[in-house]
Amino acid sequence: MNKNTAVFESEEFREMLSAARDMNEPPQQDGSLRQAWFINRARELVSEKEQELGRKLTSCVVTFGCQMNERDSEKLRGILKLAGYEESETEDADFVLYNTCTVRENANVRVYGRLGSLSAQRRKNPGMIIALCGCMMQEKDVVERIRTDYRYVRLVFGTHNLHRFAELLVASLMSESPVIDVVDKDDSIVENLPAERTYSFKSGVNIMFGCNNFCSYCIVPYVRGREKSREPKEIVREIEQLADDGVVEVMLLGQNVNSYGKGLENPMSFAGLLQEIEKIDKIQRIRFMTSHPKDLSDDLIEVMAHSKKICRHLHLPVQSGSSRLLKIMNRHYTKESYLDLVDRLRKAMPDLSLTTDIIVGFPGETEEDFLETMDIVRRVEYDSAFTFIYSRRTGTPAASMEDQVSEEVIRDRFDRLLKEVQRLGRQKSSRFEGQVMPVLVEERNRQLVDHMTGRTAHNLVVHFPGDDDLIGRIVDVRLNEARGFYYMGERV
Ligand code: 5AD
Ligand code: SF4
Secondary structure (H helix, E strand, O other), rough: OOOOOOEEEEEHHHHHHHHHOOOOOOOOOOOOHHHHHHHHHHHHHHHHHHHHHHHOEEEEEEEEOHHHHHHHHHHHHHHHHHHEEEEEEEEOOOOOEEEEOOOOOHHHHHHHHHHHHHHHHHHOOOEEEEEEEEHHHHHHHHHHHHHHHOOOOEEEEEEOOOOHHHHHHHHHHOOOOOEEOOOOOOOOOOOOEEOOOOOOOOEEOOOEEOOOOOOOOOOOHHHHHEEEEEEHHHHOOOOOHHHHOOOEEEEOOOHHHOOOOOOOOOOOOOOHHHHHHHOOOOEEEEEEEOOOOHHOOOHHHHHHEEEEEEOOOOOOOOEOOHHHHHHHHOOOOHHHHHHHHHHHHHHOOOEEEEEEEEEEOOOOOOOOHHHHHHHHHHOOOOEEEEOOOOOOOOHHHHHHHOOOOOOOHHHHHHHHHHHHHHHHHHHHHHHOOOOOEEEEEEEOOOOOOEEEEEOOOOOEEEEEEOOOOHHEEEEEEEEEEEEEOOOEEEEE
8 A cells, every 4th residue: 555654735735734833822712723723732742641651652544334434533533643643554652543434234243243352452551542432422322331331532523523632642641531522513623734645646525424314224314424525615615625635536524425416505505515516627537425315406417428537336225126116215216216316327438337335134025025135236237336235224214123034034135135236336337348448556556566556437447557656547458357256457
């Protein structure tokens, strides 16, 4: 992996850090200047501890879940780095933070399991701070369980106050007892916070937070709150700064990017935002996720079809092929309208790659419903699909529905579906065999000697002979051989 070891902070934030250096002055009430003050304070505390111990302090942030969490973790790492921590790849660090996910139950189970093993680490290093944040912490019973059964956890915060991490870090460094700060709602968006990017040449960019859809199986609207869009000018400014720092590809992130801009003072559509981003010179590729089928506009199709930079790949979660279940899932589209949308997309962009999410075993799913899902999968021909076993999430409408499907039936359906999506995906994603395509080179291949790995605009992975100096560049590669979900190629 091409680790970018420098933290990226904007010019504005650098100025704030130096403006907020005087610890005799109280911190500002709010905003990024306040966070800058706390980063400076954390740096003092970390440096005192370093002198005490005679060594550097280390930190490790572990991410569970989606790309939003990945991006949040980059911001958390940026702050830890500015506070003076050295990054550690392993969890035997002085500050270990789990950024959690709760979309399915097994994500929670994994966190509890790993927390158990961390307690052994802590015995070796009593000064160690174990911290938890993210979606799982927005659930009251989780926080209660942490409070009572995992008393060695020293800091807990949620999704709504992540932008106040610097001050929570200071609180945990100063306090003997656990700091637990989870709020149900906080509408402020703090701009300009620093981030430590995993890749120097590509970056996620949040364009909105939260979700208003309340799909009946989904816990996200309860833990991430209501939908809120960032101001277009803030987004454009962030991307311009990223571009100046070497980023050529951005992934615009939101739970439902197609409804971007609704609550803004001067409303702007997602298609409009894309056109603004397209104008930023040094940005060569634009991706986005996730698209809700019900909000995908003709304008967006038009803008995508005419764009030179927007990648020809759309992640379009279908969840089920049964119109009956889609209604109960509260998805606001039918099998027919979804297929019609796919037709319109493919008419405008015949080479478009489509990927999706599918849930198997939603309450009341019959064999007929399931066969509708198998049918839509065959008709759409996805490049790939994420298949999930329905997970009952307390508090969602689906959790109290009757007719929960038995585990055995779900397993059988899941296996049949997986086989089919893999067979079709292999077929579909090999359609570019023999063609030459621009590939963004991402990293050195870990298994194949002298090979690099990159991605086409369609999000297909290609391995080809090359050197490290190609990392971050877009080069032409002939896709010689399709091998299932990836290609072997050569530079031309
Ligand atoms: N059970 C299984 N899968 C779920 N997803 C969301 N909630 C659940 C749940 N309760 C899946 C959906 C969504 C993806 C991010 O996670 O398919 O698109
Ligand atoms: Fe969950 Fe539906 Fe919102 Fe996606 S759109 S985050 S599935 S509620």
